[in-house]
Amino acid sequence: MADLLRLLLRVAEKAGNVARVCRQEAPLFQLLVQEKTGDDKNKKFVQDFKTLADVVIQEMIRHDVGAQFPEMAGFIHGEESNKFENGLGENVIVTVCSTEQETAKLLATVLDGNHTASSLLARAIHQDPATIEANTDGLAVPLSPSELGIWIDPIDATSQYIEGREEVLEEGHLFPSGLHCALVLIGVYLRSTGEPVMGVINQPFHHKDPAGGGWRGKYFWGVSHGAVNLCSESRPAASSGGLSVVLSSSEKQVVKEALTSLCGPDRLMYASGAGYKILCVIQGLADVYILSEGSTFKWDSCAPHALLRALGGGMVDLKKCLQSDVGTQDQQTELTYHQPNAECKGADRWANYGGLVAYRDCSQLCSITGALRGKL
Template identity: 35%
Template sequence: MSSLLTTLYFSCLKANSIAVACRQKPELLALLTQEKKDGEKNEKFDHDFKTLADVLIQEVVRYEISKLSPDLGKNIYGEETNTFTNNLNQTVQLIINDDTENTRNLLEAVINGEKSVANILAEEAHKPFQVPQNINQQLEAVCNKDFVDLTKFGVWIDPIDGTSQYIKGIEKLDENGYPLKGLKVATVLIGVYDRETGQPVMGVVGTPFTEDPDKQIILATCISSTFILPQSIQSPQERSKPKIVIGSSESPEILKKLETEFQIIQAGGAGHKIMMVVHGVVDLYFNSTPSVFYWDTCGPHAILKALGGDILTFQGFQEIVYNDAKDKSEAAHTNGIVAFRDTKILDLFKSKVAATEKVWI
């Protein structure tokens, strides 16, 4: 098991680095944040640069996992396809291998001869990294005793969750300085699930722009001996009024009922909101609409389960599995989601939601 966890950690290191580079290198930032009219594509790129950045991260992660297990590499799913059509009507499939020049050539073909941009991205994709020694030691000490069959697993990945926050970068913090909007909301989400049972089994979440080194990469497994890294995640805070985080499109009717028992705040990024539950910043996150996807939840879900929490459907509060969709067209949580660490908070939430005129459960 330690080899897979190490690979996930290493992949997240690389993903974080690419996400930061695309946001901080002037040549790439100019492409990422340029103004576009609705429906207007970049004159140079058939696909906008945000999509290319997403796909590059996704394919780097695929490459690293495939080196460990080709079978697992064939069962990686996400929001993005790795096939592009450039302005010459050429189809280019972005497949990463150990050849930097090959990556550079593929990227240059995708972005129509922009050599300088292709060169920067290729260098980022192949930049050498090492998992810190103390992390390796923790992984080996906890996980070497557990054998897992990698051919049983699949992976859901969201290369950059909270894309609008990632691009706009307009920061908003809560009263304790915890990010609600902006770059620190952007996350890299990688989740491993059992293809037979559909259960999440491992998760890694990267927060590339956080200033807290202990929160840049959170890794967990809930197979047999539960493991969480770093091991400094605290228990949920005691509050006189539990706190719920939501997005921007919940029913006023539901919110009115919940406000009698809960504090309600808004934040960006589905993955970030689940991690707010993980870190005990809030007690519960729910989304009643089908606007959250398997790639948003699989990784954070595994971390929550390792902590004793869970994610259920909003309608009916049923178990969520990840093996009943094979592509993005089937991967929406059509019945919404509820993420929590404490079942007492969930029970209180259920009682208030059930009191709305619409029958949700």
């Protein structure tokens, strides 16, 4: 597990490098975007975009993890199809090849012969980042890679990544929107139960380098299984100002009203990206994240769910919680990651259909579900 964690941290940082390289080629970046259609389209948005960066990152992670842990190769799932259409209307299956030159040649067919851009991307894909230190002392988890599966969200909050706004806020506050909300998410789950056991989050656009002005990233990780609970983040101190909640701006009015009554209007905050909102809970920038609709997916929630579990929290199905008589958090209400919704097709098979609540403290979860019971 320690070897797997180190590998995921490394490939997540490579993914962050790819995301930054794509944004540096601004005129070209606009050409890399194509709208999702059919069963792969997220119903929540009028326009939902797939970028070449998404596909390249996903396939790079799939390639690198499968190379080191071949027993996991058939259980590495991602948000994106790896079929990309170039400017000539040709469909290209994007994969990571064994050499940088071969990958560059393949990417050039997607980029309509733009060899400069394809070489930059291939270099980012094949170049190992500087060693990432993770304190894995005590990470003796009796699990084998053959028991595990992976969910990848190559760039969560793709719309924020595409738009590319650079928000400036003071330290200790969440970012409502902008590049900060774009994350690389890699979650590991038990194939038998769907329990999330490891998560890696990379925030490629965390801060600007004071010297060179380029973007620098930050990474977060957590492992939770049995008696082992380790996280790169410390458990935040309890807030003194009352319960705070982060929401999507499109959340139902009845939910906003119920939470305003519980928390007060000044304790409701809004941000973009499901992964980023859960990260805000992990960091203590908000106590709870609530979403009443089924518009997130297993790739959005798996990685940050593992970090929350390592901090003593979790993530539950909101609908099941509100219907449950036995309490707010148990094995029946906690989100799992191994079984699709059989009656659905396409991306919807992996939706978190009952909505969700991400929390660090069970007492706060009880307060939230109490305020919402009978309202939804």
